[in-house]
Amino acid sequence: MYQLAPNIELLFTEAGDYHDRVRAAAAAGFDAVEMWGPTGVDAPAQPKDIPALKAALEETGTQLTAQLSEPRTQFMIPPWDHSEFYRKLDEGVAIAHELGCPRIVVGSGTGFGGWKRQVQLDKLIEIYQKAIAQIDGSGITLVLEPVNIRVDHPGSLLDRTSEAAYVARGVDSPFFGVLYDIYHSAVEGEDMAAELADAGDLIKYVQLADAPGRGEPGSGSLDWVERLGILRSSGYDGPIGLEYYPTQESGASVALIREVAASA
Numbered sequence: 001m002y003q004l005a006p007n008i009e010l011l012f013t014e015a016g017d018y019h020d021r022v023r024a025a026a027a028a029g030f031d032a033v034e035m036w037g038p039t040g041v042d043a044p045a046q047p048k049d050i051p052a053l054k055a056a057l058e059e060t061g062t063q064l065t066a067q068l069s070e071p072r073t074q075f076m077i078p079p080w081d082h083s084e085f086y087r088k089l090d091e092g093v094a095i096a097h098e099l100g101c102p103r104i105v106v107g108s109g110t111g112f113g114g115w116k117r118q119v120q121l122d123k124l125i126e127i128y129q130k131a132i133a134q135i136d137g138s139g140i141t142l143v144l145e146p147v148n149i150r151v152d153h154p155g156s157l158l159d160r161t162s163e164a165a166y167v168a169r170g171v172d173s174p175f176f177g178v179l180y181d182i183y184h185s186a187v188e189g190e191d192m193a194a195e196l197a198d199a200g201d202l203i204k205y206v207q208l209a210d211a212p213g214r215g216e217p218g219s220g221s222l223d224w225v226e227r228l229g230i231l232r233s234s235g236y237d238g239p240i241g242l243e244y245y246p247t248q249e250s251g252a253s254v255a256l257i258r259e260v261a262a263s264a
Contacts, residue, residue, distance in 0.1 A: 001261060001262050001263075001264065002228065002231075002237075002239070002240050002261040002264055003031065003032050003063075003065075003238075003239040003240070004030060004032065004239070004240055004242055004254070004257065004258065004261055005030070005032035005033050005034045005063075005065040005066070005239050005240065005241045005242060006025050006030055006033050006034070006242045006250070006254065007033070007034050007035065007036075007207075007241055007242055007243040007244075008021040008022060008025065008033050008034070008035050009035055009036045009044070009045060009046075010243065010244065010245055010246065011025070011242060011244075011246060011250045011253070011254070012024040012025050012028070012250045013250070014249065014250060017049065017052070018035065018046075018048050018049070018052075018053055018056075019049065019052040019053045019055065019056035020056070021033070022053065022056040022057055022060060022062055023056055023059070023060055024250075025062065026060035026061070026062050028250075028251050028254070030062070031061065031062055031063060032062060032063040032064075032065050032239055033062055033063075033064060033065070034064065034065045034066040034067070034207075034239075034241040034242075034243070035048070035064065035066075035067050035068075036067070036068045036072075037067065037068045037069075037070040037072065038050065038067055038070070038092065038095045038099075039070060039091070039095075041070045041071060041088070042068070042070055042071055042072045045068065050095060050098060050099070053099060054098055054099055057099060057100065063100065063239075064099045064100060064101040065101070065102070065103065065205070065239045065241060066101065066103040066104070066105055066143070066179075066205055066239075066241055067092070067095070067096060067099070067101050067103075067104055067105070068104070068105045069085070069088070069089060069092055069104050069105060069106045069107075069142075070088045070091075070092060071084060071085060071088060072105075072106075072107055082127060085127075085131075086130070086131065086134060089104075089131055089134060089135065090134070090135070092104055093135050093138050093140050096140050097138070097140075101140075102139070102140065102141060103140070103141050103142075103143050103204070103205055104140055104141070104142055104143070105142075105143050105145055105179055105205070106128070106131075106142050106143065106144050106145070107144070107145055107147070107156070107158070108124055108144070108146070108156060108157040108158030109156070109157060110155045110156060110157060111156075111157030111158075120157055121158075121163055121166060121167055121170075122170070124144075124157075124158070124167050125167050125170035125171055128142065128144070128167065128171045128176060129170075129171050129173075132171060132173045132175060132176055135175075139175075140175065141174075141175045141176065141177060141204055142175065142176050142177075143176075143177050143178065143179040143204050143205045144158070144164050144167055144168060144176070144177070144178055144179060145158075145164070145178075145179040145181060145184075145207075146158045146159055146160055146161055146163065146164040146178075146179075146181075146184065146185075147159060147181070147184050148183075148184040148185075148187035148188045149188075150187055150188065151187055151212075151214075152184070152187070152214070159184075159188055160188070160190070161178065161180060161185055161190060161195040161198075161199060162195065162198055162199070164178045164179075164199075165178055165198060165199040165200075165202050168199075168202045169202070177202050177203065177204030177205070178199055178202045178203050178204065179203075179204070179205045179206070179207065180195070180196065180199065180203045180205075180206050180207075180236075181206070181207040181208070181209075181243070182206065182207070182208040182209070182222070182227055182231075183207070183208060183209035183210070183211050183214055183243075183244070186211040186222060187211050187212070192227065192230050192231075193230050193233075193234075196230065196231070196234035196236070197234065200234075200235075201235065203234070203236050204238065205238060205239070205241065206231065206236060206238065206239075206240045206241070207240065207241040207242075207243045208227075208240055208241070208242065208243070208244070208257070209242075209243055209244030209245070210222050210224075210244065213245075213247075214244055214245050215244055215245055215246065215247045215253075216242075216244050216246050216247065216248070216253035216254065216256070216257070217244075217256045217257040217260070218256040218257075219247050224256065224257060224260045225260055225264075228260055228261060228264035229264065231264070232264050240261070242254065242257065
């Protein structure tokens with residue numbers, strides 16, 4: 001059975017503030033949640049009351065499985081000044097430690113149209129090698145997320161799982177891997193089984209939403225028994241973030257994926 005982690009930016013919003021959403025998720029039977037940026041410097045995330053959030057996590061015994069780096073996707077190659085990313089990375093790691101979060105999600109940014117794609121991917125490797133060296137010994141894993149450019153993130157550099165895997169292989173650290181988002185991959189028309197077979201154990205976190213629409217499982221056309229079967233066959237047994245925009249009340253929206261995950 002997969003551990004499911006509702007995204008408290010999008011789910012259980014009926015409960016109020018973030019710490020109350022943690023309590024609502026726990027009351028609904030979840031033992032994990034995920035979130036976006038902790039300090040809210042990147043829209044659409046909002047600032048979190050870190051002490052209150054920590055208290056709610058500890059009170060309910062809930063694991064925070066992932067948070068976003070801040071700034072999230074501000075890389076552009078050139079310019080070469082990524083000092084704000086590195087400065088905020090230390091802050092993010094400190095918050096992750098306080099909240100007991102083992103992963104920070106990172107992105108590629110928009111890249112730069114005047115450079116060959118291979119050069120830009122290699123530059124991402126350099127950026128993240130430096131990041132991993134900076135947080136060496138922290139125990140925090142950085143997971144690189146490719147996102148779809150067809151619907152949600154036009155202009156983003158990294159839209160292919162295989163290229164994220166290329167970057168991860170180049171960084172070459174047990175504390176750096178790929179976030180495989182089933183929704184983004186489906187929108188890009190990828191073959192899930194082939195992508196997971198290629199990426200192998202570089203997949204260190206998974207998120208989901210249905211496609212089309214990015215709603216809860218069952219609101220789109222993806223076969224979730226098949227998708228979670230492929231995921232299980234790939235060897236991934238970590239948590240799955242529920243990062244979708246619900247079209248109904250949060251508790252009802254998770255019903256299908258909870259049922260499928262229970263037997264996956």
